[in-house]
Amino acid sequence: MPRTRTTRVLAVGQGTTGTHTIFNALCALGVPSVHYRQECNTGSPCRYTKDRSLAGAVKHVPHVCGAEGLELYESKNVVRMRAMYDAAKEFVANKRDCTRARHQHLCNVTGNEWAAAARATVSALARDQLSLTDSPYAQMPSLLLSLPELVNTSLYVNSLRTNATEWATSRVREHNSSIMCRQEVFPNGDRLDLHACAEACGPNVFGDCLVRYDDMPLEALAGAYERSASRLRSSLQKLPWQRRVLTVDMFTTRIDTKKVSDLIQQAHSRSQCAGTACINGRGSSLSVASHNVLMTCAGADDEAVGCAALWPPTPPDLARSGGFQGGQSLLTSGNQLEHPPRAIVVTIFKKTRLATLVQFLEYYRLIGASRVVLVDNNCGYETGRVNRILAPYIHGGFVKLMTEYRCLKPGERTAEGDVFAETTVMRWAASKSARAGDLVLFLSDDEFLVLKDPAWSLPMLARQMHAERVCAVHVPWKQFGSGGHRCQPNGSLLRNFQSRGPLLHELTPTDADAMLEDAHNAKINPPFKGKPLFLWQLSKTCATHLCSDGCDFADFTVCGYPNGTFDNRSVGTKSSDQATKLTRSAVCPPLLRNQMVGTFINHYAYQSAAAWEEKKERGRVSDLVDRRGPVPFEYNALVDGAGFSKTSERISLLSPAKPSLQSCLRRLLADGVTTSRELLATGQTDRLGPTLPAFHQVAEGGRGEKRHEIKTDAGGEERHKIKKAAPCP
Structure with missing residues (x-):
């Protein structure tokens, strides 16, 4: 996959959702990519170097080749963003003692300062044409979805896990020092979104607005992840046609790096078009699970019993043999x-x-x-x-x-x-x-x-x-x-x-x-x-x-x-x-x-x-x-x-004297048996629930998220709108 203005990939799912597999897939495709302290396809040598980018501080950054030929990245923008993230974690871990911090000059920054610096640094990264697949970028979806220089030229990969408790358990076990916003600072927002948290923190010291994952009750962390994932899906659905969205769930159906590479390449091929006019459905997504149909599905039809006996007799000239x-x-x-x-x-x-x-x-x-x-x-x-x-x-x-x-x-x-x-x-x-x-x-x-x-x-x-x-x-x-x-x-x-x-x-x-x-x-x-x-x-x-x-x-x-x-x-x-x-x-x-x-x-x-x-x-x-x-x-x-x-309305227009026919047709044409376990894990598992009427489709978690809808006006022309759906019953 050639490196062009549209090859940048941004993983906007949280860590521990398969972001490293996405990184490996990008590496295999030859895309310059960064995963926290690892990079690939950037031409960085394996050596020690000096970086003076952090407010004049001299930092020695060891560069070593990893097991897969991966290296640590020496870009000043990547180092700066990682240092800002690490400083915030150190402030919380050291209980606000800046003397013990590696990044003392970043220790007492305010929320406003951290948010502004993050915006400037990520904007600079946009010019570097790098794909970003891990913290802290995955923990700043609001920023990645708001910068025009990113939104107009990026493929967004929404890596997710449908089981929030499993995610929380794994995240605390493997990355217990990760940070999120305190409840009192951001009570109604996405507490896992660090950039949004920094903006909510405002003039206060950013570290005072944060809490570690392992200081949170497991159920509270899982709930925060569910709300974050729901908000992210809603935001992705609002992206216009030019944007690309690829939803990946590597846990419901196990897949390997090669399949993720294939999916990214498929999505990338659709972004090679003039200007910014690239295809993507409003809120559309491609799930990796759709490529792995080697699953156990019931082979038999549902009962194929029609309504032939309930219809009026066919006219004799058609009913006779030969018609x-x-x-x-x-x-x-x-x-x-x-x-x-x-x-x-x-x-x-x-x-x-x-x-x-x-x-x-x-x-x-x-x-x-x-x-x-x-x-x-x-x-x-x-x-x-x-x-x-x-x-x-x-x-x-x-x-x-x-x-x-x-x-x-x-x-x-x-x-x-x-x-x-x-x-x-x-x-x-x-x-x-x-x-x-x-x-x-x-x-x-x-x-x-x-x-x-x-x-x-x-x-x-x-x-x-x-x-x-x-x-x-x-x-x-x-x-x-x-x-x-x-x-x-x-x-x-x-x-x-x-x-x-x-x-x-x-x-x-x-x-x-x-x-x-x-x-x-x-x-x-x-x-x-x-x-x-x-x-x-x-x-x-x-x-x-x-x-x-x-x-x-x-x-x-x-x-x-x-x-x-x-x-x-x-x-x-x-x-x-x-x-x-x-x-x-x-x-x-x-x-x-x-x-x-x-x-x-x-x-x-x-x-x-x-x-x-x-x-x-x-x-x-x-x-x-x-x-x-x-x-x-x-x-x-x-x-x-x-x-x-329209079919439901047509059935209702049949003669009331034929209730058995109406009931039969409703069973065949107006009823559906749809359960969440039959659906792909694309974050849309509730939107086709059988108890909901048409045009009343609900987003994940039953929280009344906005959905895209088609309406027809008096002239017969279709109009697109976003409506507020009611909560799941």
């Missing part, structure tokens, strides 16, 4: 709508969790689909269970199961000679049920179309498209991440996964290009694509992601994304690439646009860390290269519960 036949039309000779259009959803599934498949079916029936055509690409995977679970949907006519492509890989041929190619197969499957003029959706089984208005439905959307002469409309993705889940939680995807990545308009062009490049390198879905919804046989050659060739009739048009324009990034390429633009796309007509602004496809492509590993292992249903890497940390950047809240 609609290709070639039928809903249109008159003048291309006017003669019969109500229906919505046909087509998907190919392979080793999909059956509970997820049932949710997919029930969700699309809830929003008005008349049929879901399922193309089975499994090869012996729970065939009996698949048939049993789908039987009531098939019998009722809502599902048509196509088995011709079982056990085929992309490019292979069926017995009839047909090639297995994703778009070709989907068009073939749609032709078995859709009439000309029906609304068709080519979707994956983890894509949930969330209409802006919960009272709207797919048939209403189809009628509006006909009325305004639109043959296809493009709907953008929202890419959802792991939500902090290590193992796959039972219950609703909409409920359990409410952390997503940024949309295209929420990023600068440079940031968007960087995310696209990361996605390309990992062979995962481009982050800013979407899917078209199109009228069957009225649009020319719609593929799974684009309808770029216009409509079959001159008075129809293709409607672009809601803002009416296409960017190359919208089709999955960087702005510098020469991608085919959708020149035939038009601005949506006004009534349709009113509904489509605020309509998205929630794409739950990643889900839990374990589910993502399973998905990578099972392979694709297309001929694309297999996916790589962990769940992208940008996709946990923003909290967005719109899909869950």
Whole structure:
């Protein structure tokens, strides 16, 4: 990893949280780094030298090479900061007797003097381009997060331990002379933050405002650590997009230096961009634990029991064997709508969790689909269970199961000679049920179309498209991440996964290009694509992601994304690439646009860390290269519960005469089983608690910390805000 203006790493977690492992990882990457009395990659020789930087005092600093080729650092700024920290510790240890102190000239400094000197010294260190991973820097998060020369160019590594008592026990055992603020000096602040403590101490002697760790009751020290960690996470969440945050927990899941190096390098690669415009989700974090999915997770689905028996009967023309036949039309000779259009959803599934498949079916029936055509690409995977679970949907006519492509890989041929190619197969499957003029959706089984208005439905959307002469409309993705889940939680995807990545308009062009490049390198879905919804046989050659060739009739048009324009990034390429633009796309007509602004496809492509590993292992249903890497940390950047809240509202709008159906749908789509032990230790273990309503998500410890939230205004535009969440019940 080259040394550049953006390679500086600042460990803002307290000591005894894995800071030395972070230091070793940086050393292995060739980054100039300091860990208290050790340094690496600075070119310092192993020798004795003199340093006259401390107010004229002559100090002999021994430089010896450590066991790993590490050396003591001789920078005057590092020596000065360490001396200030040691002097404060000596003052407390010597019970205010400065005659016994090594740094007598620093013994009686006031809090104001110590805070000002710390600020000046750390500012100087910013110019040295050094990575700082230990005390006293880790004990001054408020300073490290407030200096523009650091904030604009640093990667913050938040090393943490989720068990505060274990941390306190270990810290007292190994570093009993460490210091913190007295309760009476800083009763409502972060007592482990020395810079904030010095400012609170003011004109008083700084040492009088401090207490040693081993003079504190263990439970009080643990409580101080919990509050400090919570405040730090809250502060990191307030950093704007340019900042980088990497959350590391090396104790919940044991990891080694190599894995930490990989994570830092991954985060660093995202900070190599023009100016200060680097990507990072507001409050986003990447947990090391997500890389180590070799954990024990329950392999079975939760119960995959749907609501098929509770729905009204399917119309006879769909319920009969074979459904609609290709070639039928809903249109008159003048291309006017003669019969109500229906919505046909087509998907190919392979080793999909059956509970997820049932949710997919029930969700699309809830929003008005008349049929879901399922193309089975499994090869012996729970065939009996698949048939049993789908039987009531098939019998009722809502599902048509196509088995011709079982056990085929992309490019292979069926017995009839047909090639297995994703778009070709989907068009073939749609032709078995859709009439000309029906609304068709080519979707994956983890894509949930969330209409802006919960009272709207797919048939209403189809009628509006006909009325305004639109043959296809493009709907953008929202890419959802792991939500902090290590193992796959039972219950609703909409409920359990409410952390997503940024949309295209929420990023600068440079940031968007960087995310696209990361996605390309990992062979995962481009982050800013979407899917078209199109009228069957009225649009020319719609593929799974684009309808770029216009409509079959001159008075129809293709409607672009809601803002009416296409960017190359919208089709999955960087702005510098020469991608085919959708020149035939038009601005949506006004009534349709009113509904489509605020309509998205929630794409739950990643889900839990374990589910993502399973998905990578099972392979694709297309001929694309297999996916790589962990769940992208940008996709946990923003909290967005719109899909869950709108689905809950839609269920409540069902006829009160069908309480059993409402109850069944709530169980599948509006309830979630989420426990803290299933979540990654990213400091967000309570924010998806099942008892909390949407947009009422609580930060750690139930202390009502601020959270990032998405709201939709009257015009359908999304707005970002920080709200004050209520305490945990």
